[in-house]
Amino acid sequence: MAELAVDTNVIKERLNFLKGGRFKLWLEICAHCGLCADSCFFYLAHDKDPKYMPSYKVMKTLGELYNKNGEVDRATLEKMADIVWGDCTACRRCSMYCPFGIDIATMIAAARAILCTQGLHPEALKAAIENYKNTGNQMAISTEEFVETCEWMAEETEEEVRGLVIPIDKQNADMMYTVNAREPKFYPQDIAEAAQIFHVAGENWTMPTTGWDDTNLAMFAGDGKTAAAQVKLVYDAAERLGAKSIGVTECGHAYRALRFEGPYWLGLPGGKPPVPVVHSVELFYNYVKSGRIKIDPAKKVTMPVTYQDPCNVSRNGGHAEQARYLVNALCTDFRDMQPNREHNHCCGGGGGYIPMGPPFRRRRMESGKVKADQIRETGAKMVIVPCHNCFDQLKDLSKEYNLDIQVVHFKTIMPHMMILPDEMKPVPKAEAEEE
């Protein structure tokens, strides 16, 4: 195989660019105290093997790039790529635990961006990025397919909830809802479930024909340009439709990209998105708390339930309390994991780790041991989790570690418990048969 070149100039340029402000500060004051070690689930899951401790991972990647002023060979860069994508999910728990408040995970993300310029990001992510560039969504779904899927889901569901529509490209809606591309592709019922919730809540919502995919694997890959373009598609759609807010499906990294990172990639003033970006947890919390959606107490989940705090929804999103309000509204026996809320551990699959595919599967099963132990200790039989990557990871962990748990989103269980207003109740069977 031909030896691929290393574009040292690009690396040096990136290193220089980063050296403003925070990165300079962090690289200088890290006291090598080692406290970040036991905050990291990779370290804990691998029997405290020190090579998995966060500041060491930075030292071997970004640190070494700085020390050698970017002059490293391809083999070294490949080893670095293996660390930053294989041994870290950028969950930012270490950033919480550093005594100096060094944002260690952000330094790993910076290293990813540099390695991405050299084409070293994982192959599966490259494929997704191609899809984003060519079709505006991760799964290369055409607009026709997308609209058809929505229409199909509306048809399937309107018998259960009368009057239900899935409005496409409606102008001036209060909320423009965006989904994870795998929903129209593999889990269209997710769209149906969300539609039911919005309909019962009386939400004034729509979905756009373009800019409906809120995922952003380019972010995980360190490809800032594609990441920015993806976010822009969604922002532009909201602007085009005059939507007052952008709703995000139950997905963690999508929320992070649209609400927090996107505005900076696009240089928006104050680092704010053009309209508020709202995660499903917040949407559903508002509906239930305000009474727009009433829950039938007889239909609440009675088996023991726990809640997985997705890193990008709790620690990096701040919705830990809202989620718990919702869990308690829907379930009678909620058992919190330890630790929980922003201190909870990453599941090991999130942000984009699972999409990296089979070459990394074994590693996420190993690192997921920490999460598996947490779940087992609660004695729960069901885990509610508002994140697609966590969802897949927890299902895999359940098999791997014999946890015997059901994994659900909020929207999986909510429709069954919502009290339907009379005009939305299904037509009685006798009448339906006549039709």
Next chain:
Amino acid sequence: MYEFVSGPLVWVAFIVFIGGMAVKTVSLLKLTSKKDKVVFNHLHLGWSIRSILHWLIPFGSDGMRKNPVFTIAGFTFHICLLAAPIFLVAHNVLLDESWGFSFWTIPDKIADWMTLLLIAAAIVLILRRLILPEVKIVTTGLDYLLLAVATAPFITGYMAYHQWLDSELISIIHILCGELMLIIIPFTKLSHILLFFLSRAHIGSEFGERRGAVTW
């Protein structure tokens, strides 16, 4: 020689220390406001203070509670590092003679104990680096050197006070050790004496104001 190290060299040490830290901090703030918009866009006084306080109070954060030996050694080290020199009678006599003011003072016996506690804490910190795998793997020679440089003024100060060996020589060495420590602060991780507050203010705001999560 004594006049030199306790006169002009003191000026040099403090100018390099204070001037160096000032230059470093100002240039850092300027660079950050230009290149790192995310910092100043979200700086929030309340979240900054909370984040700082939780890490300035022993066991105020989950991380500290999970590392009790480090927390006790670290706080002992830092409290004695600041209190002993600043409130020492001998230093305050010099201060009064030179500048006409002084701080409160502590009895010499207390200062003595603080010095010994600091040395014990330093030993614990060194042992940590040698024994714990997750600390050893990130430890460099410089870490040991800096610990030695920070502890040397206290060892030599103890010796000078108790008049071990040649009293005047030990005093000169003590003063040189103190000056060395001051001079290298702006150029090493010892700059955390000020930068700790800036980095915590940022992360406290980044997680608190921006994301809605605590950093302790």
